[in-house]
Amino acid sequence: MATKFRKVYFRLPNWDYREEGAYFITICTKDRVHFFGEIENRKMTLSPIGEIAKACWLEIEAHFSNVHLREFIFMPDHMHGVIVIDKSKLTGSDPVILRDNRFQNIGKNSISSIVGSFKSAVSRKSRMMNPAFGWQSRFHDRVIRSSMELDRIENYIKRNVENYNKKR
Numbered sequence: 001m002a003t004k005f006r007k008v009y010f011r012l013p014n015w016d017y018r019e020e021g022a023y024f025i026t027i028c029t030k031d032r033v034h035f036f037g038e039i040e041n042r043k044m045t046l047s048p049i050g051e052i053a054k055a056c057w058l059e060i061e062a063h064f065s066n067v068h069l070r071e072f073i074f075m076p077d078h079m080h081g082v083i084v085i086d087k088s089k090l091t092g093s094d095p096v097i098l099r100d101n102r103f104q105n106i107g108k109n110s111i112s113s114i115v116g117s118f119k120s121a122v123s124r125k126s127r128m129m130n131p132a133f134g135w136q137s138r139f140h141d142r143v144i145r146s147s148m149e150l151d152r153i154e155n156y157i158k159r160n161v162e163n164y165n166k167k168r
Contacts, residue, residue, distance in 0.1 A: 020086060021084070021085060021143060022070070022143075023083045023084075023111050023141050023142065023144065024142040025079075025081050025082070025083055025111070026080050027079050027118075027119065028077060028139075029077045029134065029135060030134030030135055031134075033077060033132075033134075034076035034077050035047065035049045035050070035076075035126070035130070035133055036049060039075070039164055044074065044076075044161050049122075049126045049130060052126050052129075053074055053126070056122045056125070057074075057079070057118060059121075060118055063117065064114055064117075066085055066109050067083055067084065067085060067114060069082070070082035070150075071153075071157045071158060073157050073161065075160060075161070075164060076164075080156075080157045081157070082144070082150070083114060085109070111141055115139050123135065
């Protein structure tokens with residue numbers, strides 16, 4: 001008997017998420033609660049938790065020597081950002097991990113470890129202010145495949161506040 005539901009994977013098949021390149025990341029708060037602030041008069045005003053999240057995002061480069069951050073924005077209930085992995089900036093040893101199973105934990109210096117570390121730091125600090133703070137369990141990523149796509153995504157991020165109410 002066939003199962004009614006199947007698990008859907010949104011990751012790019014056969015892609016190593018430690019590879020050099022640009023990644024468009026979207027992370028949502030649990031139940032889309034407005035933990036990060038509010039939009040008033042087409043301007044995003046960050047809450048104290050939003051300020052914590054922004055500070056933790058900006059610290060990513062200090063914790064991952066192979067990462068460069070590009071355009072990002074925090075919205076009331078989610079954030080968007082572009083993370084660039086640049087192995088020429090990598091310091092120390094990067095363990096080789098076999099890619100037989102693309103769903104395994106691929107470890108240090110991967111998009112998952114970068115985002116996971118960010119979410120953990122924000123959660124730890126934010127729950128001191130509001131114990132109800134939480135993230136959706138997953139995040140959305142997109143491998144950016146061209147400079148034209150990067151420009152389009154960064155323009156989308158820049159215009160996200162002005163387009164926020166149009167989507168709702």
